Amino acid sequence: MKCLPCEGGTPPLQKEKIDQYMLDVKGWQLNEQGHIVKSYSFKDFRQAMDFVTHIAIIAETEGHHPDFSVHYNKMIFCSNAMNAGCYTKS
Numbered sequence: 001m002k003c004l005p006c007e008g009g010t011p012p013l014q015k016e017k018i019d020q021y022m023l024d025v026k027g028w029q030l031n032e033q034g035h036i037v038k039s040y041s042f043k044d045f046r047q048a049m050d051f052v053t054h055i056a057i058i059a060e061t062e063g064h065h066p067d068f069s070v071h072y073n074k075m076i077f078c079s080n081a082m083n084a085g086c087y088t089k090s
Helices: 015-022 045-062
Strands: 036-041 067-071 074-079
Touching (some): 045 067, 045 074
Antiparallel strands (some): 067 074
16 A cells, blocks of 8 residues: 555544554554654664664655654654655555
8 A cells, every 4th residue: 555645624523433453453552642653673783773774764665754662772763754644545
């Protein structure tokens, strides 16, 4: 599935639709700030950074720029939908 653009005029998803989509993505959570977050654990720092690099390449291709936080062998991925100011179907 190719990401739909996060541009002005793209209608935001309603909370009910976000909740429905969240049922389809295991391990992801919608935090208090409205960001979609998932934590990953790896064997070591190198494996965590390789994963971040892989995701960064995909994200750049899709025009999304999520936040990553790496703590040795743990990585937290946060999608904050900054471009649209809300969640859209992507």
